[in-house]
Amino acid sequence: MIQFPFDNRYAALGDDFYERTRPAPVREPELFAFNDALARDLGISASDVAVSGAAVFSGNTVPQGAEPLAMAYAGHQFGHFNPQLGDGRALLLGEIVSPDGARYDLHLKGSGRTRFSRDGDGRAALGPVLREYLVSEAMHRLHVPTTRALAAVTTGEPVARERLLPGGVITRVASSFVRVGTFQYFAAREDEQAVRQLADYVIDKCYPQLDEHSNRYAALLAAVVERQALLIARWMQLGFIHGVMNTDNMSIAGETIDYGPCAFMDAYRHDQVFSSIDRQGRYAYGNQPSIGLWNLTRLAEALLPLFDANPQTAVRVAQEVLEGFVAHYESAWLKGMREKCGLTACNGGESSEDRVLIEALLEVMAENRADFTLTFFHLSRLPDQPSAQDENLLALFQHPEQMATWLQQWRTRLKHETQDDAARQAGMQSVNPVYIPRNHQIEAAIRAAEDQDDFSVFHELHTVLQQPFVQQEGKEKYALAPEPEEVVEYTFCGT
Numbered sequence: 060m061i062q063f064p065f066d067n068r069y070a071a072l073g074d075d076f077y078e079r080t081r082p083a084p085v086r087e088p089e090l091f092a093f094n095d096a097l098a099r100d101l102g103i104s105a106s107d108v109a110v111s112g113a114a115v116f117s118g119n120t121v122p123q124g125a126e127p128l129a130m131a132y133a134g135h136q137f138g139h140f141n142p143q144l145g146d147g148r149a150l151l152l153g154e155i156v157s158p159d160g161a162r163y164d165l166h167l168k169g170s171g172r173t174r175f176s177r178d179g180d181g182r183a184a185l186g187p188v189l190r191e192y193l194v195s196e197a198m199h200r201l202h203v204p205t206t207r208a209l210a211a212v213t214t215g216e217p218v219a220r221e222r223l224l225p226g227g228v229i230t231r232v233a234s235s236f237v238r239v240g241t242f243q244y245f246a247a248r249e250d251e252q253a254v255r256q257l258a259d260y261v262i263d264k265c266y267p268q269l270d271e272h273s274n275r276y277a278a279l280l281a282a283v284v285e286r287q288a289l290l291i292a293r294w295m296q297l298g299f300i301h302g303v304m305n306t307d308n309m310s311i312a313g314e315t316i317d318y319g320p321c322a323f324m325d326a327y328r329h330d331q332v333f334s335s336i337d338r339q340g341r342y343a344y345g346n347q348p349s350i351g352l353w354n355l356t357r358l359a360e361a362l363l364p365l366f367d368a369n370p371q372t373a374v375r376v377a378q379e380v381l382e383g384f385v386a387h388y389e390s391a392w393l394k395g396m397r398e399k400c401g402l403t404a405c406n407g408g409e410s411s412e413d414r415v416l417i418e419a420l421l422e423v424m425a426e427n428r429a430d431f432t433l434t435f436f437h438l439s440r441l442p443d444q445p446s447a448q449d450e451n452l453l454a455l456f457q458h459p460e461q462m463a464t465w466l467q468q469w470r471t472r473l474k475h476e477t478q479d480d481a482a483r484q485a486g487m488q489s490v491n492p493v494y495i496p497r498n499h500q501i502e503a504a505i506r507a508a509e510d511q512d513d514f515s516v517f518h519e520l521h522t523v524l525q526q527p528f529v530q531q532e533g534k535e536k537y538a539l540a541p542e543p544e545e546v547v548e549y550t551f552c553g554t
């Protein structure tokens with residue numbers, strides 16, 4: 060049997076925090092993906108995964124030491140507060156301690172109804188399971204903090220959505236599945252004691268360095284603010300759109316969490332939206348930083364009584380901490396974008412001039428609907444002098460002369476670089492991916508699995524995405540933008 064190094068602490072917080080629930084068995088589980096490397100890192104001994112993996116990762120067998128429970132949480136969904144959400148189709152199996160001493164949560168998603176399911180069936184369709192597996196593992200390889208995918212199974216049971224679809228269960232791993240909405244749940248009930256207990260739990264688990272801090276709860280908010288600012292800057296630098304940045308989908312550990320109708324952009328647009336449920340464009344690409352701050356302000360409100368007994372002082376503390384978000388975000392964004400453009404020299408006011416240059420690039424890209432990833436891919440391969448290769452980049456632009464003008468400005472700026480040109484190109488290539496999980500490729504993997512029971516497309520795409528910065532022979536098609544007829548306009552959460 061697969062052995063997990065469980066050491067459960069969330070369960071010890073008390074009944075108010077969750078509902079103990081066993082996964083609902085499925086008819087005919089089959090394991091089609093298992094992340095050996097992650098299992099090893101986590102200290103999971105899985106030598107017989109071929110035998111027992113399907114039972115364990117479908118929830119049919121609850122492994123030894125697991126204490127499955129559905130976590131309670133609330134959340135602002137598209138700006139409206141819902142005091143009662145919670146794991147409606149997911150379960151915390153338990154917490155594990157990896158060989159290096161780090162603690163992780165193990166979660167099943169699609170494991171059946173819970174007390175928090177409302178009208179939902181507690182199940183997940185295979186398509187969203189495949190998308191989450193592919194995108195979360197790609198994000199990890201792209202150096203974006205994220206939940207990981209440990210395993211995925213088909214259930215052998217259909218789930219009813221717009222039509223009947225094959226069902227799946229994904230096992231995912233996070234530093235914590237506590238969300239901003241978990242704090243809101245107790246704050247809405249004016250249960251200050253529970254908010255404090257939860258904050259202490261999170262500090263112990265995710266931010267142990269804050270334990271001795273003189274105002275540990277303000278320090279917790281500050282740490283979450285910083286991690287979220289850095290996280291969202293990473294999303295922006297890769298053209299990633301989360302799609303449903305509700306406060307219940309925002310992790311207290313600063314990881315990308317709850318992959319639903321998420322997507323990477325092909326053509327660059329600041330106001331790009333993919334999610335079919337985001338009709339107002341609240342969670343459009345360009346809104347993500349400000350929504351991040353909005354969500355963190357909701358977290359600050361929930362933590363307020365912990366900052367100071369005097370409400371006015373508490374508000375002042377919260378405001379000061381929240382003000383840090385913009386500074387963290389702006390500096391992380393600029394640092395990453397400068398790296399993407401090969402701009403490292405930093406003498407005098409160069410940074411703010413670089414910002415103007417970078418914003419001009421984004422403007423030209425937007426006006427020309429240039430492919431986000433391919434623009435930086437080709438830029439990373441250009442020498443500091445005009446060359447025949449410029450054509451590869453210019454071909455992405457409807458008005459190449461606009462980009463040619465920008466290239467001139469960029470090359471003028473490169474004269475200030477002290478590194479040699481080969482080093483500059485290598486640096487750029489190490490941060491600008493060749494491969495991202497493009498929607499049309501994910502869609503192709505889902506179609507093959509759903510319609511033909513063929514998982515080879517999924518596995519090939521997953522393998523390519525394990526080395527996103529390395530050009531792989533024979534895998535050129537995965538770097539390409541979609542043909543007009545392949546473009547995916549919307550993604551669905553599939554709930």
Ligand code: AMP
Pocket residue numbers: 144145146147148149175176177178179180181182183303305307308317319552554
């Ligand atoms: P999401 O925005 O997808 O993260 O989900 C929002 C809320 O709806 C969470 O409380 C989920 O647990 C719940 N939910 C989503 N899909 C289902 C489902 N199929 N069955 C039960 N609950 C669900």
Ligand code: MG
Pocket residue numbers: 307308317
């Ligand atoms: Mg969610």
